Amino acid sequence: MLKTTNLQFQHSSSFEIDAIDLTIEKGEIISLIGPNGSGKSTLLRLIARLLKPDAGTVLLEGQSIHSMERKKLAQQLAMLPQMNDHQLDLTVGELIEFGRSPHVKSYGRMGEEDYDIIEWALEVTNLTHYRDRVLPSLSGGERQRAWIAMAVAQRPKVLFLDEPTTYLDISHQLEVMELVKELNEQFGMTIVMVLHDINQAARYSDRLIVMKKGKIQYDGTPQCVLCREMFQNIFEIDASIYEEAGTTFFTPSKMTARCAFT
Amino acid sequence: MDLSVPVATKHKRHEHPYATKRKWTIISLVTILIAGGIMSLMIGPVSFSISEVWQSLISEEDTLARRIVWELRVPRMLIGAIVGMCLAVAGAILQGVMRNPLADPGIIGVTSGAGLAATFIMIVMPAYIALLPFAAFMGAFITAMIIYAMSWKSGTSPVRIILVGVAINAILGAFLSALMLLYSDRVQAALPWLSGGIAGVGWVQFKMIAPYATIALILSLFFIRHIRILRLGDEMAQLLGHNVERSRFLLIVLSTLLAGIAVSVAGLIGFVGLVAPHILRMMIGGDYRYLLPASALGGGVLVVIADMVARTAFAPLELPVGILLAFLGGPFFLYIIQKGRGPIAQNN
Numbered sequence: 001m002l003k004t005t006n007l008q009f010q011h012s013s014s015f016e017i018d019a020i021d022l023t024i025e026k027g028e029i030i031s032l033i034g035p036n037g038s039g040k041s042t043l044l045r046l047i048a049r050l051l052k053p054d055a056g057t058v059l060l061e062g063q064s065i066h067s068m069e070r071k072k073l074a075q076q077l078a079m080l081p082q083m084n085d086h087q088l089d090l091t092v093g094e095l096i097e098f099g100r101s102p103h104v105k106s107y108g109r110m111g112e113e114d115y116d117i118i119e120w121a122l123e124v125t126n127l128t129h130y131r132d133r134v135l136p137s138l139s140g141g142e143r144q145r146a147w148i149a150m151a152v153a154q155r156p157k158v159l160f161l162d163e164p165t166t167y168l169d170i171s172h173q174l175e176v177m178e179l180v181k182e183l184n185e186q187f188g189m190t191i192v193m194v195l196h197d198i199n200q201a202a203r204y205s206d207r208l209i210v211m212k213k214g215k216i217q218y219d220g221t222p223q224c225v226l227c228r229e230m231f232q233n234i235f236e237i238d239a240s241i242y243e244e245a246g247t248t249f250f251t252p253s254k255m256t257a258r259c260a261f262t
Numbered sequence: 263m264d265l266s267v268p269v270a271t272k273h274k275r276h277e278h279p280y281a282t283k284r285k286w287t288i289i290s291l292v293t294i295l296i297a298g299g300i301m302s303l304m305i306g307p308v309s310f311s312i313s314e315v316w317q318s319l320i321s322e323e324d325t326l327a328r329r330i331v332w333e334l335r336v337p338r339m340l341i342g343a344i345v346g347m348c349l350a351v352a353g354a355i356l357q358g359v360m361r362n363p364l365a366d367p368g369i370i371g372v373t374s375g376a377g378l379a380a381t382f383i384m385i386v387m388p389a390y391i392a393l394l395p396f397a398a399f400m401g402a403f404i405t406a407m408i409i410y411a412m413s414w415k416s417g418t419s420p421v422r423i424i425l426v427g428v429a430i431n432a433i434l435g436a437f438l439s440a441l442m443l444l445y446s447d448r449v450q451a452a453l454p455w456l457s458g459g460i461a462g463v464g465w466v467q468f469k470m471i472a473p474y475a476t477i478a479l480i481l482s483l484f485f486i487r488h489i490r491i492l493r494l495g496d497e498m499a500q501l502l503g504h505n506v507e508r509s510r511f512l513l514i515v516l517s518t519l520l521a522g523i524a525v526s527v528a529g530l531i532g533f534v535g536l537v538a539p540h541i542l543r544m545m546i547g548g549d550y551r552y553l554l555p556a557s558a559l560g561g562g563v564l565v566v567i568a569d570m571v572a573r574t575a576f577a578p579l580e581l582p583v584g585i586l587l588a589f590l591g592g593p594f595f596l597y598i599i600q601k602g603r604g605p606i607a608q609n610n
Contacts, residue, residue: 050497052416074503081497088493089547091278098494102503107484134279134547154502 001026001190002047002158007056009046017042018214019056024158029184029191031201034211035235040194041082043211044160047192048079060158074102078151079160092138092146093131096121099153121153124187125179141172148179152189159183161193165200173197177204199249202226210234222248232256284552287545291559298563299343302570303335307577337468341460342569342583343562344468344475345524346534350561351482352520353535354554358489359513360420363543366535367402367521369427370514373532374434375405376525380455381441385448394455395470395526402522405430410514417507419496423514458531458584460569467527478519482554485513489550531584533591534561541598564591 002024009017017039024030032040045051047058049065058065065073078099088095099121100114122128125145135143144164151159161180165173181204183189195201201208202222210218210225212234218225226248231239239250278284303315310318310327318327319336349367356365367373379401383394410418413426442449454461488509491499499506521535538560539553546552565583572586 048501050500069503070500070505071503074501079501081495081501089280090549094549098491098502101491107487132278 001061002192003059004047005057005059007043007046007058008054009042009051010054011042015039015042016214017046017053020214020216022209022216022219024190024192026157026190027184027188028207029180029193029205030207030209031193031195031205032209032211033195033198033201034217038211039214040211041162042214044079044162044192044194045081048077048160049073050079050081071102074154074156076157077160078154078156078158080147080151080162080164082162082166087136089134089136091132091134092127092149093118093122095135095146096150096153099150102154117153117155121149124152124183125149139172141168141175144168144172144176145179148176152183156189158190158192161191163194163196166196173200180204198226202248202250226250280547280549280552284546284556287542288552288556288559291556291563295343295559295563295566298567298570299339302339302342302566303331305570305574306330306335307574333464337465338460338463338569339566341463341468341471341527342565344471345460345528345531346538346561346563346565347479347558348475348520348524348561349531349534350538350557350564351479351554352517352524353561354539354550354557355482355485355489355513355517355520356535357539358493358550359510359517360424361493361495362420362424363540364536365424366532367517367525368431368532368535369424370518371405371409371427371430371434372402372518372521372525373530374431374438376402376522377456377530378434378438378441380525380529381438381452384452384455385441385445388448388451395467398529399522399526402525403518405434406514406518410511418510454582455529457582458529458587459572459582460528460565461573461580461582463527471523471527474519475523478516478523479558482516482520485509485516486550486554488513489554493548493550529582529584531565531587533584533587534564537591537595538564540595544598 002022004020004022007017007020007022011017015037020043022043032043034040042051046053047065049058052066060068060073060076065077096118097110100110100117104110104114119128122131125148127142127145127149130138130142130146135146138146148161148164164176164180168176177200180191180193184191205222207220208218208222208225209216210230217234218230223243226241228239228241231237231250231252236256238253238256240253241248241250243249300312300315304310304312308326308330310331314327315331318325318331322328352372353366356367356369357363359365360369376398380394380398383390383397409423409427409430412430413419413422415422442452488504491502491504492506492509492513494502496506499509524531539557542556542560543553546556564587568587568590569583572581572583575581
């Protein structure tokens with residue numbers, strides 16, 4: 001449903017996105033992993049039209065996102081940039097209302113359907129009882145769920161999440177990941193996210209994309225991608241790989257001696 | 263994808279946590295504005311009772327009260343209210359657009375631009391003094407547009423606008439100082455205007471600004487939703503399908519108009535644009551659906567009452583209201599920040 005062809009973007013002389021061809025199928029959960037500065041966030045932002053590529057195209061259901069109306073794109077694609085946490089004194093309900101704005105005409109009012117969807121977004125994210133709480137009074141995990149609820153209220157086909165679990169403690173991290181999984185399984189939302197925790201990425205994704213230096217280096221199921229060679233090439237560490245109950249995971253052991261791969 | 267909406271039983275809405283505060287703040291502001299307005303018609307070098315004021319308003323008989331109240335105090339009070347509203351709304355808009363509680367019309371060069379243009383007229387070509395309001399307005403507007411244009415680099419950002427603003431303000435400030443040094447013998451003429459005040463304004467000035475101010479203030483209400491969405495952050499607003507650059511540009515133009523209107527008749531009254539929205543934000547929170555109208559009322563209250571005090575408290579001396587505002591407003595602001603109980607005070 002999403003397809004990039006020859007996507008290029010030069011950020012500075014030392015950083016660029018280099019000719020990325022990527023196809024994202026409907027209903028997938030994809031995690032982008034890779035070292036800092038490998039271009040994961042940039043790729044996400046290019047596909048979400050937050051950045052304009054120097055060359056190449058991004059097609060959403062066959063239509064170029066750059067020729068789409070802003071609102072049309074926002075009706076199909078939602079994204080949460082990295083932890084939005086300036087102190088907004090909105091209530092959870094008011095925040096989620098913004099998710100309906102791509103669907104409401106300028107200066108139009110929200111209709112019955114919009115309110116139903118807000119209700120539904122509260123339900124899905126388990127925030128119904130927090131509706132009238134102001135954001136600063138919530139914990140980090142609850143706040144993150146509120147932002148996700150806003151994106152969910154957009155009723156997007158694709159949801160992009162840029163490090164949705166960073167800064168959260170482990171139980172809130174799992175809570176967010178479980179929510180993401182539920183959105184995917186129950187409502188068929190395609191999910192593309194940038195994650196730092198590779199074990200979490202492997203546990204919750206259908207497909208891992210490993211980036212380094214603005215290029216896609218590995219792309220496949222967690223079982224395929226998580227291997228000693230990948231950790232040596234990409235992260236320059238030695239790792240042990242385990243498999244348990246169908247989930248692949250790793251533990252890092254030590255830095256690899258720097259050698260030919262860099 | 264399954265788009266069926268499993269709607270649970272509708273949950274009862276509780277009242278918004280700020281609802282009561284908002285309601286009472288707005289009601290009290292309206293009351294204070296009306297009461298302050300009436301009082302400012304009553305007191306002065308010659309004081310009148312409320313019935314004398316009323317008589318002078320309804321009968322056209324040429325009495326002393328009629329001449330003082332109707333010809334002098336009414337237009338001055340109305341202009342004070344308009345100036346306060348325009349400045350406060352301009353400040354509130356800019357604080358929202360820049361997502362910076364310290365933004366005020368000075369930041370986009372309104373003060374320095376209007377100040378330079380007006381000073382130029384007053385001391386270099388005093389023969390054209392009639393053009394002063396227009397020159398001040400144009401100075402404000404052109405400067406704001408230059409700052410906006412220079413902060414454009416495949417898009418703008420609040421930080422860049424603020425930084426470019428600082429630089430342009432410094433340059434214009436230098437020009438102003440140079441001008442005042444070169445014509446140091448005539449500087450006297452420009453000083454009252456530069457410190458800001460509404461002494462000696464009358465119906466002429468009221469008729470000049472009222473239509474523009476009304477239009478600009480009503481327009482600002484239509485832009486509330488743009489400010490609210492921009493407050494989520496540039497990227498978030500964009501991701502919600504909002505045209506961020508267009509909104510930001512229009513909002514900057516609008517606040518320049520508002521501040522320019524105020525400056526054109528009242529000179530450089532600072533502080534209102536910063537203080538009024540700020541205090542109200544502490545009281546009722548940052549939702550612009552309430553903050554913007556409340557700021558307008560608060561700005562009106564501030565200038566009307568401050569002007570009343572400025573012209574009576576030090577009789578027979580009349581202080582420019584701009585000086586009084588800075589004088590009392592500064593310490594009061596510090597006090598509020600120290601004692602403040604509100605979203606801003608708590609979080610910053």
